[in-house]
Amino acid sequence: MAAVAALIGDPARANILTALLDGRALTAKELAFAARVSPQTTSGHLTKLTGAGLLALEKQGRHRYFRLASPLVGQMMEAVMAFAGPDEQPRSTWRGGEALRTARTCYDHIAGRLGVALADVLTERGHVALTSDGGEVTPSGHAFLHEFGAEPVPGKRVFCRPCLDWSERRPHIAGRLGVALACRCFELGWIARQRDTRALAITAAGQDGFAARFGLNVAEFGRA
Amino acid sequence: MAAVAALIGDPARANILTALLDGRALTAKELAFAARVSPQTTSGHLTKLTGAGLLALEKQGRHRYFRLASPLVGQMMEAVMAFAGPDEQPRSTWRGGEALRTARTCYDHIAGRLGVALADVLTERGHVALTSDGGEVTPSGHAFLHEFGAEPVPGKRVFCRPCLDWSERRPHIAGRLGVALACRCFELGWIARQRDTRALAITAAGQDGFAARFGLNVAEFGRA
DNA sequence: TACATGCTTCGGCCACGACCGAAGTGTTCT
DNA sequence: AGAACACTTCGGTCGTGGCCGAAGCATGTA
Numbered sequence: 001m002a003a004v005a006a007l008i009g010d011p012a013r014a015n016i017l018t019a020l021l022d023g024r025a026l027t028a029k030e031l032a033f034a035a036r037v038s039p040q041t042t043s044g045h046l047t048k049l050t051g052a053g054l055l056a057l058e059k060q061g062r063h064r065y066f067r068l069a070s071p072l073v074g075q076m077m078e079a080v081m082a083f084a085g086p087d088e089q090p091r092s093t094w095r096g097g098e099a100l101r102t103a104r105t106c107y108d109h110i111a112g113r114l115g116v117a118l119a120d121v122l123t124e125r126g127h128v129a130l131t132s133d134g135g136e137v138t139p140s141g142h143a144f145l146h147e148f149g150a151e152p153v154p155g156k157r158v159f160c161r162p163c164l165d166w167s168e169r170r171p172h173i174a175g176r177l178g179v180a181l182a183c184r185c186f187e188l189g190w191i192a193r194q195r196d197t198r199a200l201a202i203t204a205a206g207q208d209g210f211a212a213r214f215g216l217n218v219a220e221f222g223r224a
Numbered sequence: 225m226a227a228v229a230a231l232i233g234d235p236a237r238a239n240i241l242t243a244l245l246d247g248r249a250l251t252a253k254e255l256a257f258a259a260r261v262s263p264q265t266t267s268g269h270l271t272k273l274t275g276a277g278l279l280a281l282e283k284q285g286r287h288r289y290f291r292l293a294s295p296l297v298g299q300m301m302e303a304v305m306a307f308a309g310p311d312e313q314p315r316s317t318w319r320g321g322e323a324l325r326t327a328r329t330c331y332d333h334i335a336g337r338l339g340v341a342l343a344d345v346l347t348e349r350g351h352v353a354l355t356s357d358g359g360e361v362t363p364s365g366h367a368f369l370h371e372f373g374a375e376p377v378p379g380k381r382v383f384c385r386p387c388l389d390w391s392e393r394r395p396h397i398a399g400r401l402g403v404a405l406a407c408r409c410f411e412l413g414w415i416a417r418q419r420d421t422r423a424l425a426i427t428a429a430g431q432d433g434f435a436a437r438f439g440l441n442v443a444e445f446g447r448a
Numbered sequence: 449t450a451c452a453t454g455c456t457t458c459g460g461c462c463a464c465g466a467c468c469g470a471a472g473t474g475t476t477c478t
Numbered sequence: 479a480g481a482a483c484a485c486t487t488c489g490g491t492c493g494t495g496g497c498c499g500a501a502g503c504a505t506g507t508a
Contacts, residue, residue, distance in 0.1 A: 001242070004308035006233030010496075014226035028455060041497055043456055062454050062505040072307045079303035083296045084228035136360055234466075252485060265467055267486055286475040286484050 007052055008080065012037045013045050014087055017054070017068070017077055022105040022198045025058060025067035074107040099199035102221045103191065106198075109178030110185065113221040114202065114210075118181065119172045121214045130171055137177065145177075148213065150184035152176040185209075231276055232304065236261045237269050238311055241278070241292070241301055246329040246422045249282060249291035298331040323423035326445045327415065330422075333402030334409065337445040338426065338434075342405065343396045345438045354395055361401065369401075372437065374408035376400040409433075 007013055012035040019026060019034035026034070032042035046066060049055040056069040068074055103114035110118065122128045127141030137145070145151050173181065185191045190206030202210070202218050210216040231237055236259040243250060243258035250258070256266035270290060273279040280293040292298055327338035334342065346352045351365030361369070369375050397405065409415045414430030426434070426442050434440040 001305055001308045001311045002233055002235045002238035003311075005229050005238065005304055009226055009230030009233035011226045012496080014229065018225075029453095037496085038498055039455065040457085040499080044496080047456085064455070070307075076303045076307050079300045080229055081225055083294075083300050084225045087225045236466080253483095261466085262468055263485070264469080264487085268466080271486085288485070 004052060004054070004076075007049060007054065008077070010045070011087065012041065013049060016042070016045060016049065016066075017073070018086065020055070020066065020068050021074060021077055021107060022193075023068065023074070023107055024193075025065040027063045027065055031066060068107075071107065078106065103200040103202060104198040105182070105193070105200060106172070106174065109172070109174045109182045110191070110200070111172050112200075114191075114200070114216075114218065115172035117216050117218075117221070118214060121216065122173070128173070128177070130173070145180070148184065149187075150180045152180040228276060228278070228300075231273060231278060232301070234269070235311065236265065237273060240266070240269060240273065240290075241297070242310065244279070244290065244292050245298060245301055245331060246417075247292065247298070247331055248417075249289040251287045251289055255290060292331075295331065302330065327424040327426060328422040329406070329417070329424060330396070330398065333396070333398045333406045334415070334424070335396050336424075338415075338424070338440075338442065339396035341440050341445070342438060345440065346397070352397070352401070354397070369404070372408065373411075374404045376404040 008017060015035040016031050019031060028042060028046060029039060031046065032039045035042055035045065037045075046055065050057050050066070050069075053069055054073050055066045058065045058067070101112055103110065103112040105111065106115070109115070119128075119130060122141065122144075123130055125140070125144075126138055127144050128137050172178070182191075185206070188205065188209060189203055190209045191200045191202055194201055202221075207218055210218050232241060239259040240255050243255060252266060252270060253263060255270065256263045259266055259269065261269075270279065274281050274290070274293075277293055278297050279290045282289045282291070325336055327334065327336040329335065330339070333339070343352075343354060346365065346368075347354055349364070349368075350362055351368050352361050396402070406415075409430070410417075412429065412433060413427055414433045415424045415426055418425055426445075431442055434442050
């Protein structure tokens, strides 16, 4: 336990893990950049992290791709962030923080102001009921999701789990429902991943779509 | 983030936090014993932990009681344990581990074999539906809980949250429902806290009670 | 074949921090 | 008042571990 926490406890390694938090696989070089240390040092860290089972490795040609070994790792990281907040990246007057707060991926679902706003709308309309402990989808919610095309994979009964947002300090929707919502939004081209950041771009189609279907004025998220 | 993880990452501090995981408040001396380091060293660790907001301090005469500052801290610890498992305590052929696996408190609810077994029974009987993401109580469950005297406090809608058990690797019941169940069991004298450990004692009344109301043969938990 | 690229291993430097003994402060008990 | 107790602060030692330069393997490309 202490050993794993100590691994996360090093700033360079914390940067590496944070960079992988959206579920993507990155090369050692990219991670060195994210960690802000030399490739040699990064290599050592990556060896330790994979050795401890935090990261999984996939070789591809002369590249080595690393990703989080399991969702458990992401949940662990988010739990720490929920208490501590993310590390400050002392870049030159870092504007990325603002973008991250607007919308970002949180392992496999949408977080940030957009994520929180979606949760709020769905709650207001009586589609889902969220509490600090869990959540459930109402019949009207099932109908809405079906029509929206974001039906979670069937099987077990509960679809969503609130995930405490470190920037907004309020829950957003994770779990199977969170995944389905995010997937559908990608599919519709409303949001798009960006290079080297977990921040999500909201497209023009997204501006219209979120307004029409969810009554959200996403332009507002940018300011504030 | 990294700073907080680094705090948990030291073995002595991890021991301290683990000792406080059941929600009790302990003195600096007791924590020094739990951490297996000298009182001087412990004092330093406690200063850091309280300074970072992980622990809360309450002075009482010449004693200083420390406890986890918020449930968020406990959740963070449990999330790390869910991935890493607890630290091995290299005591002389440590039998406490077995007791901990039988039944223990997990911040405010019941974990270990007893906790998992309770979750299983309630699921089998259709009283609750648990998934990896959340859970809910059925009408028959509400009736059963009412009759058992463990009605969760009213208000929000969802009562229970599955909490991954590091010893059993299966979920047990946390959340408001978990609290209510644990409280009722303490009230009935079925389980009792013990000194210097999170392990729970199952009383004779508990043996009968868990058998009569839940169909559990708790004697079995001891072996295996 | 020669060269570039991606990544790792080796070696040595350096700093941070965990640790305890001794001494100091404050509280309770008799 | 004096002793016992709970805890902290100070001072100094020591080990662990992060870091990078240089060199060493691979795997691609000209």
